[in-house]
Amino acid sequence: AQSVTQPDIHITVSEGASLELRCNYSYGATPYLFWYVQSPGQGLQLLLKYFSGDTLVQGIKGFEAEFKRSQSSFNLRKPSVHWSDAAEYFCAVVGSYNTDKLIFGTGTRLQVFP
Amino acid sequence: KAGVTQTPRYLIKTRGQQVTLSCSPISGHRSVSWYQQTPGQGLQFLFEYFSETQRNKGNFPGRFSGRQFSNSRSEMNVSTLELGDSALYLCASSKASGGLITGELFFGEGSRLTVL
Numbered sequence: 001a002q003s004v005t006q007p008d009i010h011i012t013v014s015e016g017a018s019l020e021l022r023c024n025y026s027y028g029a030t031p032y033l034f035w036y037v038q039s040p041g042q043g044l045q046l047l048l049k050y051f052s053g054d055t056l057v058q059g060i061k062g063f064e065a066e067f068k069r070s071q072s073s074f075n076l077r078k079p080s081v082h083w084s085d086a087a088e089y090f091c092a093v094v095g096s097y098n099t100d101k102l103i104f105g106t107g108t109r110l111q112v113f114p
Numbered sequence: 115k116a117g118v119t120q121t122p123r124y125l126i127k128t129r130g131q132q133v134t135l136s137c138s139p140i141s142g143h144r145s146v147s148w149y150q151q152t153p154g155q156g157l158q159f160l161f162e163y164f165s166e167t168q169r170n171k172g173n174f175p176g177r178f179s180g181r182q183f184s185n186s187r188s189e190m191n192v193s194t195l196e197l198g199d200s201a202l203y204l205c206a207s208s209k210a211s212g213g214l215i216t217g218e219l220f221f222g223e224g225s226r227l228t229v230l
Contacts, residue, residue: 036221043118043204043221090157099170100147100208100219104157 002027004091006105013081014113021076021108023065023091032094033074034102035065039087047089050074061085086112116140118222120205126228132193135225139186139207145169146188147219148180151202160203163188192227200229 003026013019025031032051036044048059055067065076074091088107095101119138127133139146147162147170159172163182180190186207192199202224 041223043223044206045221046218049218092157095159096170100145100162100206101159101170101172102149102157102219103159104149106156 002031002093002095002103004093004103004105006089006091006108008108009106010109010111012111012113015083016080019076019078019081019085019110021089021091021110023074023076023105024072025074025091025093026072027093031074033065033067034092034094035059035063035074035076036090036092036104037061037087038090038107044090047076081110081112083112083114086110118205118207118220120203120222120225122225123223124226124228126230127195128230129195129197131195132191133195133227134189134191135203135205135227137188137190137205137207137222139188139205140209140220143207143209143220144186145208145210146182146186147206147208148188148190149204149206150174151204151224152198152200157204160190195229197229200227202226 005024034049035047038044047063048057050057050067057065088109090107091105092102095103121136145164148160151157162170166182177193182188204224206219206221208219
């Protein structure tokens with residue numbers, strides 16, 4: 001069965017520092033992978049997605065993610081974090097083709113110190 | 115362009131009651147899916163509707179049900195509420211008929227249900 005693991009529950013970084021959020025997936029075929037962000041009291045917003053092709057994917061707000069099949073990973077990165085990036089980040093894999101079913105990781109809460 | 119609208123945003127119910135949550139998708143979107151978010155279980159898929167038909171269903175008891183109307187608006191219902199049903203219920207819509215490999219999922223801000 002498909003699954004997603006986000007090993008880090010909570011990460012704290014200083015503003016301006018680089019960021020890497022980890023995501024590992026378990027999927028039998030070629031995975032379709034996503035990163036979403038959720039600010040307090042808000043719904044989820046798509047940051048980026050990987051379907052195929054270039055393994056380095058660029059997203060919104062300066063985020064990027066790299067798909068590594070050999071490591072079953074899809075880590076999210078940002079070179080310089082802004083205070084407004086404080087939020088919860090979810091990695092997800094599509095659960096079934098031709099549907100909108102997503103399987104989410106447990107999320108990583110990012111705290112940014114000035 | 116209006117986003118996904120969920121009503122009510124907050125509600126409080128007692129055990130044994132039932133609740134109906136509403137979701138209006140983005141105009142032109144025909145697919146609506148529902149997710150439950152709790153601190154313990156995280157984000158879990160409830161069900162998905164496309165053109166008034168349930169296309170997929172998550173692993174939830176039969177107390178959880180949903181439907182979609184001809185205008186793509188959707189409702190979900192939870193009967194005989196339990197304390198564990200307290201959660202943020204998120205609705206999402208997409209335009210594509212082929213699922214996520216062809217389209218993007220847009221989420222509403224959710225309906226926060228508290229069961230006392």
